[in-house]
Amino acid sequence: MSKTDPGRFFEDYRLGEVIRHAVPRTVGQGERALYHALYPARGALHSSDTFAQSCGLPVAPLDDLIAFHTVFGKTVPDISLNAVANLGYAEGRFLAPVWPGDTLTSDSEVIGLKQNSSGKTGVVWVRTTGRNQQGRPVLSYVRWVMVRKRDPEAPAPEPVVPDLAESVTPDHLTVPEGLRFDGYDFDRAGEPHRLGDYAPGEIIDHVDAVTVEEAEHMMATRLWQNTARVHFDATHREDGRRLIYGGHVISLARALSFNGLANAQMIVGLNGGAHANPCFAGDTVRAWSEVLDCAETNVPGVGALRLRLVAAKDGPGDYALKDDKGKYLPHILLDLDLWVLMPV
Template identity: 65%
Template sequence: MTKTNPGNFFEDFTLGQVIEHATPRTVTEGDRALYGSLYPTRFALPSSARFAASCGLDPAPVEELVGFHIAFGKTVPDVSLNAVANLGYSECRFHTPVVPGDTLSTRSEVIGLKENSNGRTGVVWVRSTAVNQRGEVAIDWARWVMVHKRDHEAPAPTTVVPELARHLRVEELVVPDGLDFSGYDFAAAGEPHRYDDYAVGEKIDHVDGVTLSDAEHMMATRLWQNTAKVHFNTQARPDGRRLVYGGHVISMARALSFNGLANAQLVAAINAGSHVAPAFGGDTVYAWSEVLDKGETSAPGVGALRLRLVATKDRDEAMVLRGEDGKYAPGVLLDLDYWALVPR
């Protein structure tokens, strides 16, 4: 009798199945430091305890994506250990800021299944929820992933594709208790641009680029205890290359967006996300953003920008998302739609 875990294959999932993921993970100041060493992030609020306290958040939270990656990593052994690729995200909301000392636990529910026409893979949709040690919801999100079948002859399940919101409305965002930008220190934050300085339809070229390395993306993925084979094992893919974890690209693009969006201090929600093309060590990542919408919140001095964050392989000075045929333009790696909280 085997005692090892081969991971779930497509035919192992059933609609409505609930999975309690091991292992709870305590967030430390080390996570903050390692995140800063892996990504060129400079946002003042998660970088400075004093700045965070001046905005009403004490202790200072870690970046939202630290909590997301940790919570996401918990789901991998049960959901995507045998994945071909993670395909997208939706309805991701950050409910409670994650601070050092918090312990995150994650559970998932299968909300959709669809076998692919090749009969060798299928798409699994799950809704995952991460709670802290007090039982408070920290993050919840939906994602869909393409998973190998163990037995190509296994019958296909009834197709169920869940209806997911295209985006959250500003009034559905959860603003952290106590957040107050009315005395915001623009000099310390690094840029003068506030809510009214951004216009819907505006595009921002973040200019800077970072070349991915196998060592760094594997270190990051191990940090989040993400064990998906394709990120580490050169024999897991026919091309013999290690696939960069999509979250690594998200964090890289978010960090690069500081140049032009330094005051987008907190990620409130991820409306949708697509990993358009694979990334590998040696690829150079650049980023640009488009302002999709704006809205005011009830918190003092706090506005919200709905942003499209696009990561590209190599420079895209024209900032083109799609070609005339409606398909993603060559070089696009990531298309991420999210809400960020900014000073008004």
């Protein structure tokens, strides 16, 4: 019997199956320091125990995307090792902060299957849940990927396409227990802008830019124990280039967005997202955000801002995302739809 795992193919998934992913991971101050070295992250709540305490939390939680990457990374060997494309995200909810010392596990339920007309690939929808050492969910999201079939002749399953919400509604957002912004120090946070200073339709150019290096994206991707070979092996693609993990671009864009969104302290919802074009070392990543919605939460003083966060390889130009055929322009890397929490 071969000992190495070639990953799953389309015909290996069964509707309703729950996949218990390897490897549980304890995350802590080391992961935080690396996160802050790999991305220009500066949110005060995740940088400072004292700032977090002034916001009602016991200590600074780990950056929300550390939770996302850790939970996501575990799914790769089971879900996307043979994926042709990462098609989308939906119904992402950050359900509890991850604290230094927490151990995260990741499980995915297969909630949709649909073979493509070519017969060579199919789309798999999974709902992935990350849990801490108490078994409490910290993150849940739906992802769908196009996966190769091992055997094109294998019979197609009954097609099931899940009915996914267009976005997480504000009443489904979870404000972390104890979070309050009534003693918020805007000087120390870095900007004076409150929720009421943002209006739907407003576009914020985050100005800063980062040129990406091979060592950085590989270190990040390994840290999340995401092992897809295409990120690490320069001999794998014909062009000798290593594809950058899409999540690396998400974290870069989120961190760059500090400049203009310094008070967008926590991500609580992931409504959707597309990795519009691949990113490679040497690319200079920029970011802008469009305000999509402003909402109240069930905690007075804590507001929610819905944002379209875009990463691009070139300057923002006129902030166009797609051409007239609806195809992403070649310099657009990421188009992400998020809910964040901010002082009202």
